[in-house]
Amino acid sequence: MTALTPNGPSATRGGSVGSDTPVMTVDGVSAVFGHGPRRKTVLHGVDLALLRGRTLGLVGESGSGKSTLAKVMVGLVRPVGGRVLLDDTDVTRWRGRAELFTRRRQVQLIPQDPYASLNPRMTVGETIAEAIDPRRGGATRHRNAVERRLAQVALGADAANRYPHEFSGGQRQRIAIARALAVEPALIIADEITSALDCSVRAEVLNVLTALRRDLGLTMLFISHDLAVVRHVSDDVAVMRHGRLVEVGTAADVFGAPREPYTRLLLSAGSPGAR
Numbered sequence: 001m002t003a004l005t006p007n008g009p010s011a012t013r014g015g016s017v018g019s020d021t022p023v024m025t026v027d028g029v030s031a032v033f034g035h036g037p038r039r040k041t042v043l044h045g046v047d048l049a050l051l052r053g054r055t056l057g058l059v060g061e062s063g064s065g066k067s068t069l070a071k072v073m074v075g076l077v078r079p080v081g082g083r084v085l086l087d088d089t090d091v092t093r094w095r096g097r098a099e100l101f102t103r104r105r106q107v108q109l110i111p112q113d114p115y116a117s118l119n120p121r122m123t124v125g126e127t128i129a130e131a132i133d134p135r136r137g138g139a140t141r142h143r144n145a146v147e148r149r150l151a152q153v154a155l156g157a158d159a160a161n162r163y164p165h166e167f168s169g170g171q172r173q174r175i176a177i178a179r180a181l182a183v184e185p186a187l188i189i190a191d192e193i194t195s196a197l198d199c200s201v202r203a204e205v206l207n208v209l210t211a212l213r214r215d216l217g218l219t220m221l222f223i224s225h226d227l228a229v230v231r232h233v234s235d236d237v238a239v240m241r242h243g244r245l246v247e248v249g250t251a252a253d254v255f256g257a258p259r260e261p262y263t264r265l266l267l268s269a270g271s272p273g274a275r
């Protein structure tokens with residue numbers, strides 16, 4: 001099956017950044033949780049392409065399957081059907097340790113809670129150095145590279161000697177972004193990374209992401225309940241409902257002229273995550 005892309009597989013996006021080359025293609029992916037009477041299909045044949053240099057915003061109400069899709073892409077949930085292509089390789093078939101290691105490095109997931117991705121016993125410098133080179137980490141050895149990553153998320157070099165608990169929630173999320181960047185992944189998945197932050201701190205994180213998209217041409221899947229945030233950071237938007245993608249398009253099209261009644265409903269409600 002042809003993966004959905006924002007304007008169809010061969011569309012030209014005049015004036016937009018990024019490319020039509022998929023970094024990752026989700027092809028007919030289905031996912032199931034539970035067994036017997038508790039068995040529940042959470043993703044129903046999802047098709048999606050993450051295009052190089054573009055940020056795709058993924059929205060949908062709570063429980064629609066957004067995080068499950070992210071976990072399938074990273075390899076934390078194994079799909080019961082379909083393929084996940086990294087470039088042209090079906091990574092759902094990868095089983096060996098080295099292959100799984102490569103996959104985890106190629107697709108970096110930044111979770112909502114940065115404590116989950118930052119080791120509290122390592123300094124920020126050690127964490128970033130380990131991401132740069134897992135075998136030969138060391139904040140001193142990689143000092144210049146560590147400082148460069150910190151600067152990219154608007155943190156000073158002094159942050160390298162401190163521990164995660166010494167930072168605010170927004171700063172920790174920026175450290176998590178720096179760590180993910182240090183791996184030089186093909187794709188970054190940000191799953192609700194601003195939802196626990198208050199407004200001004202959220203703006204700091206979004207400003208960093210905007211600069212990184214502009215300067216580094218990140219390829220990113222950005223999952224959020226907050227439509228205003230998604231609009232701010234996304235080139236393209238996908239709308240998920242009950243484990244299916246109901247609309248995929250450029251952010252301008254989806255926000256400006258939504259095709260699906262469900263998308264119009266989400267937009268009129270203001271926040272797809274309103275519980």
Ligand SMILES: Nc1ncnc2c1ncn2[C@@H]1O[C@H](COP(=O)(O)OP(=O)(O)OP(=O)(O)O)[C@@H](O)[C@H]1O
Nearest residue numbers: 033034042060061062063064065066067068069273
């Ligand atoms: N490990 C699991 N075991 C069983 N069911 C699960 C598991 N993880 C998720 N689910 C169920 O799968 C469905 C989709 O969950 P998922 O977390 O992917 O949705 P979501 O759109 O990310 O929601 P939210 O916006 O609230 O994070 C939900 O019904 C959820 O209860």
